[in-house]
Amino acid sequence: xxxxxxxxxxxxxxxxxxxxxxxxxRKEAAPAQTPASEPASxxxxxxxxxxxxxxAASDRARGEAPALAPAPAAPAGGAALPxxxxxxxxxxxxxxxxxxxxxxxxxxxxxxxxxxxSAWSLRDRICDLADRICDLAGRSAERDVAxxxxxxRSRCERATSRVRESCGR
Amino acid sequence: xxxxxxxxxxxLVALLAGCSATRGSEDWVAQAESAHHVADERxxxxxxxxxRQVLRSATETSVPKKTNPEDARVVRQDLHYRLAALELSQxxxxxxxxxxxxxxxxxxxxxxxxxxxxxARGKALEKQGDxxxxxxDYHDALLITEALLDKSLGKxxx
Numbered sequence: 001x002x003x004x005x006x007x008x009x010x011x012x013x014x015x016x017x018x019x020x021x022x023x024x025x026r027k028e029a030a031p032a033q034t035p036a037s038e039p040a041s042x043x044x045x046x047x048x049x050x051x052x053x054x055x056a057a058s059d060r061a062r063g064e065a066p067a068l069a070p071a072p073a074a075p076a077g078g079a080a081l082p083x084x085x086x087x088x089x090x091x092x093x094x095x096x097x098x099x100x101x102x103x104x105x106x107x108x109x110x111x112x113x114x115x116x117x118s119a120w121s122l123r124d125r126i127c128d129l130a131d132r133i134c135d136l137a138g139r140s141a142e143r144d145v146a147x148x149x150x151x152x153r154s155r156c157e158r159a160t161s162r163v164r165e166s167c168g169r
Numbered sequence: 170x171x172x173x174x175x176x177x178x179x180x181l182v183a184l185l186a187g188c189s190a191t192r193g194s195e196d197w198v199a200q201a202e203s204a205h206h207v208a209d210e211r212x213x214x215x216x217x218x219x220x221r222q223v224l225r226s227a228t229e230t231s232v233p234k235k236t237n238p239e240d241a242r243v244v245r246q247d248l249h250y251r252l253a254a255l256e257l258s259q260x261x262x263x264x265x266x267x268x269x270x271x272x273x274x275x276x277x278x279x280x281x282x283x284x285x286x287x288x289a290r291g292k293a294l295e296k297q298g299d300x301x302x303x304x305x306d307y308h309d310a311l312l313i314t315e316a317l318l319d320k321s322l323g324k325x326x327x
Contacts, residue, residue, distance in 0.1 A: 129308070136307075
């Protein structure tokens with residue numbers, strides 16, 4: 001009995017140690033979850049309407065960003081956040097099932113209600129990039145640049161029609 | 170009973186190790202995020218070299234073993250993009266191109282992180298007078314953005 005109690009005691013102590021260690025870890029790491037819940041560099045600007053050339057700097061880059069700022073992140077389905085941060089509950093337990101269900105729900109929602117703000121922003125970005133390429137084509141005699149300009153313009157038009165069809169405006 | 174105790178201890182040790190690995194990844198991500206904030210502060214004070222140094226140091230930090238490779242890629246690419254953007258702002262296209270290329274060598278995904286690096290490198294190439302290279306990078310960024318739009322609309326590419 002005594003021995004059994006010892007083992008139980010050890011088990012309880014170790015379990016407590018585990019909980020304390022992991023719990024402490026969670027608390028210490030908590031600040032990391034905040035940044036992870038935000039889009040990474042450039043992404044703050046991504047939520048805004050499509051920035052025009054030379055104005056499109058991310059909050060973080062503060063003017064250092066390239067003329068064409070980053071495209072929309074999470075809502076558009078891009079890899080916006082480090083997944084290891086999102087996949088855990090506060091208690092450190094993986095939320096696989098919830099995660100899977102959330103993704104299904106996100107998928108279903110995206111099928112029925114497209115994120116029009118993101119969609120327009122992405123469309124604007126496509127057209128900005130096409131314009132940029134065509135600016136280059138105007139200054140260059142290289143054929144590949146002209147071809148990319150033409151392709152970019154068609155993609156811009158197609159993106160415009162698709163977003164208009166889904167979101168109106 | 171001893172066997173049970175040993176098994177329990179081993180399980181707990183394994184759990185603790187897993188817990189510690191997760192913390193390592195979180196700490197690493199937090200470090201990267203912190204580097205961005207410190208760089209912001211340095212830039213606000215006009216200390217471009219300081220900002221550059223902080224960001225460079227962050228890129229040199231080794232990634233914890235258990236970190237999800239895609240997470241590691243985007244966090245590192247974000248730092249590379251930031252450095253490329255910083256160098257562009259300082260009119261140093263060679264350096265900007267180097268950082269953007271190094272970022273792209275970490276992997277390419279259909280996401281903003283990869284698109285940002287293409288755009289940054291395109292800008293650098295444009296400044297260097299390489300219209301063909303710049304247009305190629307802008308076009309690659311455009312294709313990624315188009316794929317993101319497809320996802321946003323919940324449709325496949327027509």
